[in-house]
Amino acid sequence: MYDVVISGAGPAGSKCAEILAKSGFKVALIEKDANWRKPCGGAVNSRIFKYYPQLRKLNFHRINKMTIYSADYHKFGYKWKEARDYSINVDRLEFDNVLRNIAVDAGAELFDKNISYDFVIKNNQKIGVKTKSSSGIQEYRAKIIVIADGMSSKLAIKSGFKKKWKIEDIMLAKSMIMEGENNIDKDTISLFFKPFKGYGWLFPLEENKFNIGFGTMGEDNLKYNLNQIHNEFINDPNIKKFIPKSNFKKIWEGAYPIPGLGVSEKSLYGDNIMFIGDTAGFVNPISGEGICPSIASGKAAAETAINALESDEISAQSLRNYKLHPTIRKIARSYKLTLSLLDFCFENEGQNFSKMCKMAESDDNFRESIVNMFLFSKAPPKDFILKLNSEN
Numbered sequence: 032m033y034d035v036v037i038s039g040a041g042p043a044g045s046k047c048a049e050i051l052a053k054s055g056f057k058v059a060l061i062e063k064d065a066n067w068r069k070p071c072g073g074a075v076n077s078r079i080f081k082y083y084p085q086l087r088k089l090n091f092h093r094i095n096k097m098t099i100y101s102a103d104y105h106k107f108g109y110k111w112k113e114a115r116d117y118s119i120n121v122d123r124l125e126f127d128n129v130l131r132n133i134a135v136d137a138g139a140e141l142f143d144k145n146i147s148y149d150f151v152i153k154n155n156q157k158i159g160v161k162t163k164s165s166s167g168i169q170e171y172r173a174k175i176i177v178i179a180d181g182m183s184s185k186l187a188i189k190s191g192f193k194k195k196w197k198i199e200d201i202m203l204a205k206s207m208i209m210e211g212e213n214n215i216d217k218d219t220i221s222l223f224f225k226p227f228k229g230y231g232w233l234f235p236l237e238e239n240k241f242n243i244g245f246g247t248m249g250e251d252n253l254k255y256n257l258n259q260i261h262n263e264f265i266n267d268p269n270i271k272k273f274i275p276k277s278n279f280k281k282i283w284e285g286a287y288p289i290p291g292l293g294v295s296e297k298s299l300y301g302d303n304i305m306f307i308g309d310t311a312g313f314v315n316p317i318s319g320e321g322i323c324p325s326i327a328s329g330k331a332a333a334e335t336a337i338n339a340l341e342s343d344e345i346s347a348q349s350l351r352n353y354k355l356h357p358t359i360r361k362i363a364r365s366y367k368l369t370l371s372l373l374d375f376c377f378e379n380e381g382q383n384f385s386k387m388c389k390m391a392e393s394d395d396n397f398r399e400s401i402v403n404m405f406l407f408s409k410a411p412p413k414d415f416i417l418k419l420n421s422e423n
């Protein structure tokens with residue numbers, strides 16, 4: 032019998048497992064496949080060092096500039112060298128395994144190649160997780176169950192707390208890791224917004240590698256074919272300037288959905304169960320930045336579970352403290368505001384976004400707010416909205 036079973040050893044699950052194990056609790060961390068590379072741009076902001084100071088010692092590719100382009104290729108740049116800590120660009124296969132190993136070193140038991148597919152039920156109560164592995168069906172019983180297995184979570188649906196995602200409530204994104212001679216500034220991540228709900232990205236990695244991707248959002252998921260639009264993006268003359276050669280080696284590609292509505296506040300917890308990370312909507316609804324917010328949710332859930340286990344009170348009433356956790360409230364509030372700007376940004380075939388870029392060029396505070404919103408999932412301040420409205 033475990034204290035906590037966590038389904039999914041992505042960033043959210045690994046952080047949750049690590050904190051619980053460090054506090055002496057018996058944790059089972061279930062993972063479908065530690066050799067799976069999560070489709071991702073891999074841009075991780077500097078907040079990561081708050082959660083994982085030890086990552087500074089590893090050689091992840093450092094970033095300290097960002098350029099945002101509007102649909103008409105109006106751009107503004109932002110450099111934060113000296114002003115704030117560096118961010119990193121990572122390969123998710125390596126990154127996720129680093130975080131998993133940290134959880135294991137803290138004492139969590141990792142069960143790889145286990146696909147969780149249902150709950151163990153006794154007296155109408157969820158008392159564990161059932162998995163399929165090469166050695167058959169396994170059961171991991173625990174006092175508290177944490178669902179951290181991302182957008183494809185079977186358990187989230189089985190739990191009755193979540194419905195299947197609707198296509199207009201998600202982002203669809205495809206990323207590709209390529210290698211070859213290029214003109215990409217090694218310190219800079221670039222985002223290219225479109226006249227519809229979508230944007231492309233170009234993120235440098237070490238040596239001659241880079242991550243190039245495209246995502247669509249909301250109702251525009253239905254209007255655009257992701258593979259086709261990703262291909263068009265790579266071959267766009269404005270992008271070709273960065274990658275002019277044709278002899279690129281494609282190292283890897285993958286596509287995956289991203290939650291697009293912000294934190295699902297109504298279904299974050301129940302009797303002895305909590306939902307964290309992508310499963311629970313911890314992703315910035317405009318930029319798709321979800322690694323640090325997912326880790327933050329994993330930490331908040333672990334802290335809630337520790338209090339619940341110590342007081343032997345694991346009911347929904349006790350786990351409500353997860354939803355009320357200051358970090359969770361802050362992220363949920365910030366995403367609500369960000370989401371309210373989404374339609375505005377993409378209205379008028381991208382003209383509004385273009386105006387935002389122009390304002391950002393001449394107004395330092397405004398520029399800082401946009402970068403905070405995209406890269407650090409910080410809610411825009413009130414005067415940001417006022418300034419935008421006064422321009423329209």
Ligand SMILES: Cc1cc2nc3c(=O)[nH]c(=O)nc-3n(C[C@H](O)[C@H](O)[C@H](O)COP(=O)(O)OP(=O)(O)OC[C@H]3O[C@@H](n4cnc5c(N)ncnc54)[C@H](O)[C@@H]3O)c2cc1C
Nearest residue numbers: 039041042043063071072073074147181204308309321322
């Ligand atoms: C194309 C794309 C680009 C992105 N780019 C960025 C970016 O640049 N920066 C950023 O911050 N965010 C980005 N994101 C979002 C980011 O990937 C997620 O928000 C983040 O990975 C969420 O972490 P998580 O732990 O909640 O879920 P995940 O990372 O999805 O982890 C879930 C884990 O559960 C496992 N799992 C799944 N099903 C089961 C099962 N049945 N049983 C057991 N285990 C299971 C998976 O193998 C995985 O390890 C991007 C997303 C996509 C799709």
